[in-house]
Amino acid sequence: MVTEAVAAGVPEAAARDFILAARQDAKVLKADRGQGVFRKTFLDFSQSLISKGRLSTARDKAKALDAVFDRAEAEFGVSRGVLLAFWAFETDFGQIQGDFNTRNAIATLAHDCRRPELFQPQLIAAAQLYALGDFDPAVTGAWAGEIGMVQMLPRDILERGVDGDGDGHVLLKTSPEDALLSGANLLRHHGWQAGQPWLTEVVMPEGFDWALTGLTTEKPVADWAALGVAARQGALPEGSAASVILPQGRRGPAFLIYPNFRVLFEWNKSFTYVLTAAYFATRIEGAPPYAAGRPDPALSHDEMKALQEKLAARGHEVGEIDGILGAGTREAVQKEQARLGLPADAWPTAELLDLL
DSSP: OHHHHHHTTOOHHHHHHHHTTOOOOHHHHHHHTOOGGGGSOHHHHHHHHOOHHHHHHHHHHHHHTHHHHHHHHHHHOOOHHHHHHHHHHHHTTTTOOOOEEHHHHHHHHHTSSSSHHHHHHHHHHHHHHHHHTOOOTTOEEOTTSOBTTTTBOHHHHHHHOOOTTSSSSOOTTTOHHHHHHHHHHHHHHTTOOTTOOOEEEEEOOTTOOGGGOSTTOOEEHHHHHHTTOEESSSOOOSSOEEEEEOTTOTTSOOEEEOHHHHHGGGTOOOHHHHHHHHHHHHHHTTOOOOOOOOOOOOOOHHHHHHHHHHHHHTTOOOOSOSSOOOHHHHHHHHHHHHHHTSOOSSOOOHHHHHHO
C-alpha cells in the first residue's frame, strides 16, 4: 500500500511512516462479523435510540449552534434535523466517538478478504490526511474507520471536509462546526435536494393494495393521495416522487419516503438505522411521535434465517443468510406473499414461514 499511497501523492517518507506502523486489530474483525444491532425491529430500534432526553438535547444543540445550522442549510441545503439526528446517533453529540485506533482499524479491513476494495482507498486517504497534518496516527474512532462527531471515513473527510471554524484544519473529533458542515457537504455531494422533504408519516386507507408498498415502487405524491394515502399530521408535500414503506407491515407505522431519504443510505446502509434517523429528524423539527400500531410478532433470529434459506431456495436474491431483514429479504417476502395470496406488506410472519 506504500506504493499506492505514493502514487496518490503522499511523500514516500510519510507513506512509509504511516502505513508500515499499522497493526492488525482482531477486535475490528470480530466487530465486522457481529453487527447484531440491526436484527432489531424498527419499533425496538427507534425506541432504544430516541428518548425525551435525547430529543431535548438535540433541540438545545440546535439553538446553541443556530448559526452553524443556518450555514449548513444556506450553503448545502441540508436540514438541521437531519444533521442533528446523525450527530445524536453516531456519537451522542460527540461524547462517544469510539476507542478503536483508526489507522489500525482501516489497515485491518483493507487487508481482510471481505471488503478490501472499500477500505484500501480509505487507508490511502488516511495517509494523505496524515501528510497534510490532519490525521494523528493515535486518533481513535469507530471499528470501521469512521472518525469524529458524525463519523466520516478518511476519503470523505479528504474530499468533502469543510473547515467550519476557520482554523485551517478539518478536525471532526473536536470541532462541531467542522463536523456538521462536512456532514452537510457529504450529503449534498450524494444528491441531497435543498428544501425537499425526506419522510412523512402517513395513514393508510382500508382496502389498500399492499403490493404497491416498498422501496421499489415510486409514484408522484398526488397519485398516492388519490389512492387514499394521507399525512398523519398536516398535508402531503407537492410535486415529489415517493414510496410507501411499512417497516413492520400493514399493522405498524407507515411512511412516505422521498429522494432525500434514499440519499441517507450513503451514510449508513441499514434500512432500520436510516429510517430511525430520518424519523428522529422529523421529531426534532416538530413532528409528533409515530403511531406504533399493533404489528404482527417478529420472527426470531433463527426463524428469520430459516425464512431466508427458503426464499433463497426459491431463487430470490436475499444476500447473506444472516437473520437480518434487509432490503433484499423484504422484496422477496413481498413477492412470496403476493404469490401465496397473503397481504403483500413485506413483513415476514410465522404464517408465511409455515406456508413456505
